[in-house]
Amino acid sequence: MRVSTAITIAAGVAVADAFKNTSPFLLFSSSSLPSSVSPFSTNQLQSASDVLQSTSDFLAACPSLLYVIASQPQVAASDLAPRTSVPFLRRLIAHSSVKTKNLVSEVVGSDETLIAKQLLETIVAKCNAEIYDSEKFANGQWPTLENGKQVIIMTSFEALPAQKKQRERQLSDNDAALFKFVEQLHKESYTVIYTTSPVTSIIEESSPYDPVFQEAFHMDLKRDITGSTKTNSTRDPRPLFEKYNFFSPGLFMGLLTSFFLLSILGVGLKALTSLQVSYGAFDKEMGPAAHKKQ
Structure with a gap:
């Protein structure tokens, strides 16, 4: 087959x-x-x-x-x-x-x-x-x-x-x-x-438009198109993670510092929440005035 x-x-x-x-x-x-x-x-x-x-x-x-x-x-x-x-x-x-x-x-x-x-x-x-x-x-x-x-x-x-x-x-x-x-x-x-005799060149279907009167804005447009074409022709074909550096040293140090600060903040909040005060400390008989009477 x-x-x-x-x-x-x-x-x-x-x-x-x-x-x-x-x-x-x-x-x-x-x-x-x-x-x-x-x-x-x-x-x-x-x-x-x-x-x-x-x-x-x-x-x-x-x-x-x-x-x-x-x-x-x-x-x-x-x-x-x-x-x-x-x-x-x-x-x-x-x-x-x-x-x-x-x-x-x-x-x-x-x-x-x-x-x-x-x-x-x-x-x-x-x-x-x-x-x-x-x-x-x-x-x-x-x-x-x-x-x-x-x-x-x-x-x-x-x-x-x-x-x-x-x-x-x-x-x-x-x-x-x-x-x-x-x-x-x-x-x-x-x-x-x-x-x-046979045709030796490729027959073009149509030719690009070429205006007779070349005005200023026509030339600007032509330059823009040329620049766009050149940019597309030099496009970086590498993958996204190879093209850009997402984890730079500065970003890594900032994340590490934030981690330590958040850890310290967490320990402090945990210490504050672990403090316990008995209800008797607010009683008049058990307070400082009661000791003076004695």
Whole structure:
């Protein structure tokens, strides 16, 4: 029983570690899948080598005239999962002109730069394609496509920050930029490849509040909080009776003196209470006057 539990836990840890080193890969094309190319795997967890091999086989058939390879580092599948995260990219994939898709949510060991470079080399070598300036294309200068000439357009985005709000904002901006870049491709046959790399830093849920206007009482409060934190961090972990000296020499001498004084007082009170006076001592006949008469 313990062995099976340990194996289950180890397997869970291995799967968790594997998913930490994964990132999505997206390919969508207006061209149909050539008959000479095997269909893309529907597995949502694939190795980078498998994705690269299947994509290279598709591109080696030279299915389109325009190829766009977009690189986005530091992306996890959870970044693209919400419907509100990349609405323009979803619209492009769902466009009626798209006939071929290869959407993998978890690619193990993906490197957006290496994959983009190898796919670029495949298109250039197999299709004799030329690289077109992405800046010209973004500004509306359409490449000249004559006699089946094929063109590759490369674009890349900056890595997403670790802070969640900033991460969502930048991903949304990149999504809008990619849509503006790709929406005009519907004029010709096209293939869009969206390569990513895994997240290497911990995604922060939220950042501490940092006010824009630093007033005096804000600074005082900040100092108080800092002092409190420092005090808590240096708290003495010793037990109560080791931390404090309850029986000091002065206290011991005071208790001892009080004990002797109380003992003396007790003896005195006991002596006073032991004195006995007879009732005859108060009789007139037995008193001092009676002795004088005699």
